[in-house]
Amino acid sequence: MLTYRRPVRFEDVDAAGIVFFARYLNLCHEAMEAFFAGLKGGYSHLIMQRHIGLPAVAAQIAYIAPLRYGDVALIDTGVSHIGKTSCTLVYRFRNEHNGAPVATIRHSCVVCVLSETIQKIAVPDDLRAIMEAHRTPDPFAATAV
Amino acid sequence: MLTYRRPVRFEDVDAAGIVFFARYLNLCHEAMEAFFAGLKGGYSHLIMQRHIGLPAVAAQIAYIAPLRYGDVALIDTGVSHIGKTSCTLVYRFRNEHNGAPVATIRHSCVVCVLSETIQKIAVPDDLRAIMEAHRTPDPFAATAV
């Protein structure tokens, strides 16, 4: 897995002083952009120049421990499934302070051309190569999802 | 279920012109605030005056169809499980234009006193009453999650 280091920022935390539950998927997307940084031109080039995107079809989140303002999240990112036109990313959040698990997230996508209509396409080779290099087990497999 | 009507706003959509996948949980939280509006002082009173919150322990999302800028989401909100110190909210997103399903989300919480430490407490009677009035089946039960 590739690790993305992300200090918790003021705008991530809510009135209770902990990272808002909806923010975790924003952090996953940041980790995903870092995960695919090795693409030519980076992930932004994929979206803006090649007009290829990865719309989500499903997500599952286990919140294990809160993150507070001042904490640093380490987000280990890998891929548990690569299909013909789809893939599943896995994010394991740890607290840098003590290494304790914070959250586990599974994020299933399809690969699409982004235009007026959204059309599935085969996973491009350069995306596939990055994903193949970072295989990880499905964290929710034991729960038979 | 209680229905929360929410026009898609400019800031909800991403560079592809569709609601960003992370925004759905923000919309769920808005729907939850509307769901608990019948509490004395509303949901904000629960948080700010009674210092009671509902931190998430798990979430599951099925993205079915995109929402675009200009669409209106109808979010039907109910409760599939009420425990001693926990509950599970269910949100079914539809597109107002044609009634077609957009997303289904299950959001499991614990009820806590918010202070330096976060302590589980029994579900207060007024919360329980609102939840009991809006029971709905678990949308992911068939998939044995």
Next chain:
Amino acid sequence: MLTYRRPVRFEDVDAAGIVFFARYLNLCHEAMEAFFAGLKGGYSHLIMQRHIGLPAVAAQIAYIAPLRYGDVALIDTGVSHIGKTSCTLVYRFRNEHNGAPVATIRHSCVVCVLSETIQKIAVPDDLRAIMEAHRTPDPFAATAV
């Protein structure tokens, strides 16, 4: 001026329990979408179908009193200047509870066609008509800005 009523939501407030200073411009944009709701197809139609947008060129904010979770903002929206290809919107935030002023914001835009390049165009007649109907003085004029 047209008034947009906006309850403060949980995600608007920061760890100090007050609306985050950056959120005010998000609320202005919501008020602007409401202000232009009378356009055929609404503001979203302007953006998505006519590909016309109003990129900001300047903004000025006076924060007068905090908004807390549970408060309701009343946002009075008007226009202090209409040029050939530009306009200036004014937002006056009040607290619904006591009517007290919360913030005053001036937001200067140009009218553009949104494409690969961003090109200024003359203010379309239907936009101009809405703006002409809601003239308001420049709130910062006295400070000679």
Next chain:
Amino acid sequence: MLTYRRPVRFEDVDAAGIVFFARYLNLCHEAMEAFFAGLKGGYSHLIMQRHIGLPAVAAQIAYIAPLRYGDVALIDTGVSHIGKTSCTLVYRFRNEHNGAPVATIRHSCVVCVLSETIQKIAVPDDLRAIMEAHRTPDPFAATAV
């Protein structure tokens, strides 16, 4: 001035593919957190442990050129005014690609103890020291604001 380097992320850009005008103040706050990173425990310690915050009283923004997804912002941060209980931060955004100016922002704050009531206090010595070390002229002075 201290420079904060910030790649534009997918969630920063709007349906027009450019950084949303409201996001600039979020980026300023990130730059401010970086600016005060030298405080013992960082800026988060100031907020969470010392319960001292810097609520905004005014902001002024000149948007000069758009930032697109894939761009990197360089945000030079300094201080144009230090009062007994107040300060004014200045942020100059440049595009890393060509060094061209993107935005200039002036952000005036008061220093407060954050509790049920918000009370102004004298600028603490450690904050003052960081600010004194990074003086910069008022970017809007020429416009007599």
